Amino acid sequence: xxxLINQIEPMIPALRRxxxxxxxxxxxxxxxxxxxxxxxxxxxxxxxxxxxxxxxxFAILHNLAIDSMRRRSRRGxxxxxxxxxxNEMAVPGRQEDGLRHADLIRALEALPPxxxxxxxxxxxxxxxxxxxAKMLEIxxxxxxxxxxxxxERLQKALDGELSTPVRAAGAPALRRxx
Amino acid sequence: xxxxxxxxxxxxEEDLHxxxxxxxxxxxxxxxxxxxxxxxxxxxxVSRLSAQRQALRAAFSDxxxxxxPPRLNLQRLVEERPLPFERAPxxxxxxxxxxxxxxxxxGGWMARGASEETSAGIASLSREANTNYAVYASDTxxxxxxxxxxxxxxxxxxxxxxKRPVPVPDLERSGFRLIGGRLVATEHGPAALFLYxxxxxxxxxxxxxxxAIQRNTPTMQRNNGPFGGYSWADDGLGYSVxxxxxxxxxxxxxDEVRHQVRLNLAGV
Numbered sequence: 001x002x003x004l005i006n007q008i009e010p011m012i013p014a015l016r017r018x019x020x021x022x023x024x025x026x027x028x029x030x031x032x033x034x035x036x037x038x039x040x041x042x043x044x045x046x047x048x049x050x051x052x053x054x055x056x057x058f059a060i061l062h063n064l065a066i067d068s069m070r071r072r073s074r075r076g077x078x079x080x081x082x083x084x085x086x087n088e089m090a091v092p093g094r095q096e097d098g099l100r101h102a103d104l105i106r107a108l109e110a111l112p113p114x115x116x117x118x119x120x121x122x123x124x125x126x127x128x129x130x131x132x133a134k135m136l137e138i139x140x141x142x143x144x145x146x147x148x149x150x151x152e153r154l155q156k157a158l159d160g161e162l163s164t165p166v167r168a169a170g171a172p173a174l175r176r177x178x
Numbered sequence: 179x180x181x182x183x184x185x186x187x188x189x190x191e192e193d194l195h196x197x198x199x200x201x202x203x204x205x206x207x208x209x210x211x212x213x214x215x216x217x218x219x220x221x222x223x224v225s226r227l228s229a230q231r232q233a234l235r236a237a238f239s240d241x242x243x244x245x246x247p248p249r250l251n252l253q254r255l256v257e258e259r260p261l262p263f264e265r266a267p268x269x270x271x272x273x274x275x276x277x278x279x280x281x282x283x284x285g286g287w288m289a290r291g292a293s294e295e296t297s298a299g300i301a302s303l304s305r306e307a308n309t310n311y312a313v314y315a316s317d318t319x320x321x322x323x324x325x326x327x328x329x330x331x332x333x334x335x336x337x338x339x340x341k342r343p344v345p346v347p348d349l350e351r352s353g354f355r356l357i358g359g360r361l362v363a364t365e366h367g368p369a370a371l372f373l374y375x376x377x378x379x380x381x382x383x384x385x386x387x388x389x390a391i392q393r394n395t396p397t398m399q400r401n402n403g404p405f406g407g408y409s410w411a412d413d414g415l416g417y418s419v420x421x422x423x424x425x426x427x428x429x430x431x432x433d434e435v436r437h438q439v440r441l442n443l444a445g446v
Contacts, residue, residue, distance in 0.1 A: 001256050009252045013242035016250070021238050034249050041259050042325060101237040108234070123231045124238050128201055144192045151195070155226055 004044045007053045008037070014125060015061055021120050022065045024109060032068060036061040055135040058125070062117060062136070069113060107157035115150030118143055189213045194220065198227040299392040300409045300416060304400035306364040307385050307418040310371050311405055314362070315381045321373055322358030332359050336370035336386060344370050344386045345442035347435045354382050354431070366390070382431065389416040397432055408432040412440060 015036060019029035039060050047056055108116055117136070121127040122143075127135065133143045189210060196202045197210045214221045248254075314321050324332040329346060337344045339361050346356060359372035362385065369387030376382075389411050397410040400418060407420025408428055417439070419432040 005252055005256060012246050012250055012252065013244075016244075016246070017238050017241040020241055030247060030250065034255075037250060037252060037255050038259070041256055045320075046324070046328075101233070104230075104233050104237050119234070120238075122199055123234045129196070129199075144195070147195055148191060151227060151230060155230060158230070 001041075001044075004041065008040055008057060011054060011057055012037070015057065018058065018120060018125055019061055019065060021108070021124065022062075022113070022117060023068065024105070028068065032061060032064045035064055039064075052131075052134075055127075055131055058121070059135050059137075066113065103158060104154075107154050110157060111150055111153055115146045115153065118146040119150045119154065122147060189220075194224055195227065198224055198231055299389070300395055300398060300411065300418070301400065302366065303387070303389070303411075303416050304407060304409045304418045304420065306366075306369065306387070307383075307407060307409075307420045308405050310362050310364075310369070310385050311383055311420055314360070314371060315373065315383055323360035325358040326356035328358075329356065332372075336361055336368075339368045340370060340386060340388060342388075343443065345439050346372055347384070347438040347442075349374055349382065349431065349434065352431055352434055353377065354380075357381075359384070384435070385418070387416075389414055392416065397429075397436065410436060412436065413443070415439065415443070 012033070015033050016030060019032045019036075020026055023029045023032065036057065040057055043060075047053070108119070111119070118132055121132045121135065122129065129140055129143050129147070133140045136143070186209065193202065193206065193210050194214075197207065197214070202210060214224055324335065326332075333344060333346055336359065346359070349356070353376045354374035355376070357373040357375055359370060362369050362371045364385075364387055366387055369385050371386075372384035374382035374384070393411055393414045393416075395409075395411045395416070397408050400407055400409045400420070405420040407418055409416065409418030410432075411417065417432070417436060419428045419435070
């Protein structure tokens with residue numbers, strides 16, 4: 001268990017960041033991280049040697065997040081884009097390279113979850129394309145196309161080319177890892 | 179870039195992404211840099227991608243600097259991990275049950291004891307169930323090898339080792355939840371042990387091993403160990419239910435298990 005703590009504890013801030021970036025609601029995000037950590041503890045001994053702990057833990061969290069988003073969308077409980085509360089992200093609305101964080105978060109929120117997660121894993125969590133592919137159990141080419149499409153879409157939203165943000169409803173189905 | 183005879187590798191859009199993400203090998207990095215330097219359009223794209231990446235990182239950067247809330251204290255989560263057997267203090271368990279499921283008809287290892295009824299039959303099965311109950315049902319750290327959430331993996335494992343399908347009865351309606359299970363050793367070869375518990379922490383376990391003799395028997399009460407129980411065999415599958423205090427209540431559970439396994443193996 002000492003090994004587990006040494007390996008997993010340093011990842012907790014990043015796990016919280018990924019969960020919150022995907023789900024936006026900080027409480028719900030931490031719920032998922034807690035759930036994730038409990039699963040990590042339970043399954044640690046069963047983890048295969050070939051599974052890199054970081055990708056493994058992120059994959060568990062990713063699955064929980066996808067399940068949670070599905071449940072929310074089934075219940076029809078999601079906030080409209082305009083209801084996004086900047087404070088929910090705990091992000092100050094300062095200017096940064098001409099992009100306001102709140103705008104960026106709204107635009108990110110409007111992306112299909114598949115594209116959003118690849119963008120976050122690569123841009124924010126510093127995963128290589130191969131690591132993201134392994135974690136999401138998708139081919140490298142799929143990572144690249146989601147990254148490319150997602151970034152392009154994000155840019156268009158930020159540039160105001162998309163007047164109506166595209167909701168997840170019209171997006172490709174969520175993919176849950178096995 | 180094209181100083182030698184070879185044609186340079188074309189620059190792909192994904193190279194521009196990898197450039198922005200800092201994932202290129204140094205040589206390729208230089209090639210892409212050359213390309214960008216000579217093409218304002220590519221430079222503009224790279225600059226937009228780069229700004230976007232930086233903005234995303236900045237937008238979420240504060241989260242990692244927040245103090246981690248107490249409920250995500252990993253050390254404590256490890257110490258307080260809700261192992262099924264830790265939900266109720268170990269010595270306050272009102273009753274515990276071992277259900278021994280014996281399987282017959284496969285594997286050469288069982289032939290050894292076949293000539294001697296007491297060493298291979300229902301009585302033996304009951305003893306083995308008792309032994310395994312004593313060892314695993316009291317284990318607070320790791321009573322099972324594979325938890326109930328991975329039931330199919332568990333079934334696959336023990337079925338492979340016992341060389342025939344080993345169904346895991348669902349006892350939810352009787353108030354017992356599957357904790358998980360493991361492969362255990364008996365004098366008569368490998369057996370499958372499944373553990374259950376109810377909300378009060380009463381524990382139930384299921385052990386499976388093939389039967390060489392007494393391949394079909396009625397349900398018999400067996401109290402040949404510290405724990406009482408019921409045993410039987412169907413079509414080479416033997417079962418034994420063992421409990422420590424409330425063994426009288428085990429009969430309906432034993433009946434339920436027998437019923438479910440019969441249905442399952444009949445393909446119903």
